[in-house]
Amino acid sequence: MELSRIARAMWSLAIKFNIQLNAQHLKGVLTVQADTLSRLSSQYEWCLHQRVYDYLNVLWGPHTLDRFASMTTTKCLKYNSRFLGPASAGIDALLQEDWGLDNNYVNAPIRLLDQVLDIVFHQKATATVKGSVVLLEIITTNSGSANKITQRQTILHPKLQNH
DSSP: OHHHHHHHHHHHHHHHTTOOOOOOOOOGGGOTTTTTGGGSOGGGOOOOOHHHHHHHHHHHOOOOEEEEEOTTTOSSSEEEESSOOTTOSEEOGGGOSOGGGSEEEEOOOGGGHHHHHHHHHHTTOEEEEEETTEEEEEEEOTTSOEEOOTTSOOOOOGGGTTO
16 A cells, blocks of 8 residues: 555656656566565465364354455454555564463464463463464463363363473
């Protein structure tokens, strides 16, 4: 949005001062630095199949915030993304301090699972955490200890075994 505003202002000034602007295509090899973000691998643009998410949402929802998503992969109206987006509620879910305010849906890379669990416990949050072979419904109490859902079969991450 900011770039669009700048472009309109630039064109307005050009018209006002009778300056002619000419647009020109530049080969991609000449714009490597400027195009860095658009050239990142889309390996992080993945999401759980909608029917599976719908099932989890029936069991443990409604989820109100998708913590690891993008505008195209989010399962919730609110989401945290890797980069700033027009509808993103925040950049980098691990830096957000509002986990306790939502019923969080977390489909994080497995390498981030320990950090996600730390955040859930420290912020006394509720979260459905999906990671490769782990599916958790975590509800924390005011004391910060985890309660298991007894009527659901839950596969516990080793970090939760002693809670």
